[in-house]
Amino acid sequence: MIFSSALIENAVNEFARLPGIGKKTALRLVLHLLKQDPAQVKLFGDVVTRMRDQIKFCKVCHNVSDQEVCSICSSLSRNKALVCVVENIRDVMAIENTQQFNGVYHVLGGIISPIDGVGPDQLNIHTLVERVQQTGIEEIIMALSPTIEGDTTIYYLSKKLKDFPVKITTIARGIAFGGELEYADEMTLARSISNRLPLESYVQK
Amino acid sequence: MIFSSALIENAVNEFARLPGIGKKTALRLVLHLLKQDPAQVKLFGDVVTRMRDQIKFCKVCHNVSDQEVCSICSSLSRNKALVCVVENIRDVMAIENTQQFNGVYHVLGGIISPIDGVGPDQLNIHTLVERVQQTGIEEIIMALSPTIEGDTTIYYLSKKLKDFPVKITTIARGIAFGGELEYADEMTLARSISNRLPLESYVQK
Numbered sequence: 001m002i003f004s005s006a007l008i009e010n011a012v013n014e015f016a017r018l019p020g021i022g023k024k025t026a027l028r029l030v031l032h033l034l035k036q037d038p039a040q041v042k043l044f045g046d047v048v049t050r051m052r053d054q055i056k057f058c059k060v061c062h063n064v065s066d067q068e069v070c071s072i073c074s075s076l077s078r079n080k081a082l083v084c085v086v087e088n089i090r091d092v093m094a095i096e097n098t099q100q101f102n103g104v105y106h107v108l109g110g111i112i113s114p115i116d117g118v119g120p121d122q123l124n125i126h127t128l129v130e131r132v133q134q135t136g137i138e139e140i141i142m143a144l145s146p147t148i149e150g151d152t153t154i155y156y157l158s159k160k161l162k163d164f165p166v167k168i169t170t171i172a173r174g175i176a177f178g179g180e181l182e183y184a185d186e187m188t189l190a191r192s193i194s195n196r197l198p199l200e201s202y203v204q205k
Numbered sequence: 206m207i208f209s210s211a212l213i214e215n216a217v218n219e220f221a222r223l224p225g226i227g228k229k230t231a232l233r234l235v236l237h238l239l240k241q242d243p244a245q246v247k248l249f250g251d252v253v254t255r256m257r258d259q260i261k262f263c264k265v266c267h268n269v270s271d272q273e274v275c276s277i278c279s280s281l282s283r284n285k286a287l288v289c290v291v292e293n294i295r296d297v298m299a300i301e302n303t304q305q306f307n308g309v310y311h312v313l314g315g316i317i318s319p320i321d322g323v324g325p326d327q328l329n330i331h332t333l334v335e336r337v338q339q340t341g342i343e344e345i346i347m348a349l350s351p352t353i354e355g356d357t358t359i360y361y362l363s364k365k366l367k368d369f370p371v372k373i374t375t376i377a378r379g380i381a382f383g384g385e386l387e388y389a390d391e392m393t394l395a396r397s398i399s400n401r402l403p404l405e406s407y408v409q410k
Contacts, residue, residue, distance in 0.1 A: 002301040004276050005269045011256040014249045018234050029223050031295060033257055034269070041257035044219045049250035051216040051235065052243045064210045064239070071209050090236060096207040 001027070008034075060131070062107040062124045064089050072096075072104055079103045081138040085128065085157065087111050087150075091143060103141070106131065111144060111153045120156055128157070132164045142170040146188075206232070213239075265336070267312040267329045269294050277301075277309055284308045286343040290333065290362065292316050292355075296348060308346070311336065316349060316358040325361055333362070337369045344372040351378050351393075 001023055003009035008030055015026035033041050057063070058070035065071070072078060072092075082103030086092055087110060095101050108123045131137060142157065144150035158168050174192030175184050184192075206228055208214035213235055220231035238246050262268070263275035270276070277283060277297075287308030291297055292315060300306050313328045336342060347362065349355035363373050379397030380389050389397075 002298065002304075004297065004301070005260065005271050007256045007260050007271055008269055010252045014252045017249075019237050020230070020233070025225070027295070027298070028225070030253075030256065031293075032224050033253065034260060034294075036257070038257050042254045044222075045250035045254035047215045047219045048235075048238065048253075049247045051212045052238055052241070052246035055210065055212050055239060064213055066210050066212055088236075089239075090232070092209065093207065093232070096209070099207075 061105045062109060062127070063092050063105055077102075081136055082141070083128075083131065083137050083139070084141045084143050086143050087145065095143065103139075106140075108144075108153070111147075111149045112156055113149045113152075123153075125157065125160065129160055132161055132166055137166055139167040139169060142168065144170075146173050266310045267314060267332070268297050268310055282307075286341055287346070288333075288336070288342050288344070289346045289348050291348050292350065300348065308344075311345075313349075313358070316352075316354045317361055318354045318357075328358075330362065330365065334365055337366055337371055342371050344374060347373065347375040349375075 001012070003012070011030045011033075012023060012026045015021055015029050016023050018026075021029075033044070054066070056065050056068060058065040058068070058073055060069055060073040063070045063072065067074070073080075079102050083106050084095065084101060084103055085106045085108060086095070087108055089107060092105050092107060095105075106124070106128050108125065108128075110118050110123050112118060112120060112123070128140075132140070140157075140161065142154045144153055154170060161168060172195065173188060174195065175181060175188065181189070206217075208217070216235045216238075217228060217231045220226055220234050221228050223231075226234075238249070259271070261270050261273060263270040263273070263278055265274055265278040268275045268277065272279070278285075284307050288311050289300060289306060289308055290311045290313060291300070292313055294312060297310050297312060300310075311329065311333050313330065313333075315323050315328050317323060317325055317328065333345075337345070345362075345366065347359045349358055359375060366373060377400065378393060379400065380386060380393065386394070
């Protein structure tokens with residue numbers, strides 16, 4: 001691509017570094033910003049820079065936060081004895097969006113994946129064990145992806161926590177609502193049959 | 206969407222104002238930036254802000270530029286007697302990318318479209334007439350979209366310029382390279398037949 005302005009070229013290159021944004025889309029975004037008020041564009045730049053500079057990670061659950069302790073961990077109405085273990089921040093948001101979970105979280109910051117060079121030491125596992133040791137956690141829900149890595153992580157965590165009086169559960173796996181039975185993979189289908197539920201619990205939903 | 210951080214929420218909202226970027230994509234971009242080095246994110250913000258603040262529009266052709274006069278208009282190797290009239294900056298880039306055009310440009314900043322409230326006075330038409338009056342322009346190529354608005358603009362410009370000794374041409378319209386004849390619209394097909402070319406000019410290409 002040939003640019004008549006180095007300013008534009010730099011801005012396009014910066015946008016094109018973002019995931020899923022190619023040069024053409026980057027150019028479209030830059031030309032859009034070019035038509036906006038300079039103050040509005042400055043606000044955009046400032047908000048993004050400030051977000052990265054000032055963001056904190058909750059020292060209890062490692063969720064993103066504006067304070068030392070995130071709004072979920074510091075909320076009085078959340079059940080601190082129920083901890084949901086997730087891979088990343090996006091999982092926290094997905095579960096929060098359901099507005100059905102009243103416990104707190106623990107963000108691992110990844111899952112065990114030897115292929116990607118991620119071992120237990122790179123994850124926030126040490127702090128989870130500490131939380132179980134020091135606070136009265138009753139139940140830990142493993143809400144990790146149903147992959148080999150997710151299962152490995154669940155297995156590792158359950159070994160680490162086996163000496164503590166804490167109940168460990170995993171989220172239910174099965175056919176998604178609106179999912180077609182015939183397109184479900186065999187593993188999911190097999191598990192959803194072996195973990196079948198009494199009709200009452202279905203109707204309740 | 207529920208955010209545990211106002212910093213993140215603001216950044217997502219700013220990204221989601223960009224065209225073609227919804228809340229989910231915005232969140233993905235923000236979470237990506239969150240994993241980057243703060244200095245890198247600051248660079249991103251600065252480059253975007255600076256682009257909008259410092260960008261100039263060439264006082265000759267209205268193309269974007271880092272100087273008062275853009276690099277194309279100030280180049281000694283470009284033919285100043287050949288002016289290509291385009292709608293916007295992106296068209297300039299598209300033509301420059303072909304590396305086949307050696308003239309200069311005139312960016313109208315839009316096309317005449319009464320429905321969108323764009324009349325001749327909102328466009329850079331006055332300065333085009335001045336350029337024709339004051340400099341030795343020999344040919345003007347109308348490279349506008351083949352729409353009613355484009356044709357209206359070409360018609361308006363040709364009336365404005367009819368008293369000057371300047372040749373006015375339009376870019377060729379026809380079946381695109383690689384385009385299938387049967388899927389071409391009637392108008393294009395009809396024009397490409399009536400504007401048929403001798404075989405020599407085809408082989409030359």
